[in-house]
Amino acid sequence: MEDRSIAKNLVYQRKLKGYTQEELSERTHVTIRTIQRIEKGELNPHLQTVKLLATALEIEVDDLLILEDPKEETIQKKWLLLMHGIPILGLGIPLCNILIPLFLWIHKREDHKIYDIHGRAIVNFQITITILFVLSLIALVTIPGAFFFFIAVIPFSIIVMIKNVISAINSQKCYYPLSIPFIKK
Template sequence: METQTISKKLIYQRKLKGYSQEELSEKTQVTVRTIQRIEKGDVTPHLQTIKLLATALHIEVEDLIPLEDPKEENMQTKWLLLLHGTPILRLVLPLCNILFPLFLWIHKREDNKIYNAHGRKVINFQITITLLYITSFMALLTIESWGFSSLF
């Protein structure tokens, strides 16, 4: 996905300056074939190549490379920790291991695909564990010979 963004940005900047691939190659000492492969999205260019291309196009390196926002990544990590950490509340309140992650998932699933995927997995796991716990507890109470061993 990053390669595709670099390729689109390179094509845009090259055409904006009015350079052909051959002219850009002459200005950068990067082969025409390499420029073609970068623009197709076949390869991820080395940082040195990106620097050469940016210099020849009279732009900053940041104009070609999509940079991740570290604040966004930090917030994403915090939300995922909260989503995965809330099931521990089951020790205090019954069914909170399902309800709190469910509320967080409903609230955040539209924001990012990662929240949706992790939320579904956490909720499915907690529902499965709760059902197994209830089933084994019922077996403990009703089945005399092997009920207790199914609890563990």
């Protein structure tokens, strides 16, 4: 999500019009202190105050207030759920843990920055886990006692994937430990 707020928008719009805080206060009958507190992000103004500021700046209220579209947020959660959950198919169908997330990332990365960040993290983690799995399989055959390394790779990847599905849905954040950054920004 974009890092925008009413504070930043008010400062931007006020400076765009060339008004000082005092001039804006005179035009709106909102105190200078209130305008200062809004611009510092210390105060969340009432809708009436926002309307007064927008009228004085000759802009729409929507130019000051950033309202999140609930449908867009729901769609993002569904895409994030799909992107983070689909690699579990790789447990049954070889390389689906890499190829399907890679396809989704390529398809969605231009739509929103969050898809690019999450998709890159998912693909990097899945490539890393696949390499670890192959190495553990080789170690299982060649090194006595490497059975525990072989057994630990799959539960580790499942736990990390499930944790990231939950985290992506709740907070739109992800963390994939031990990932090698094959795909960089």
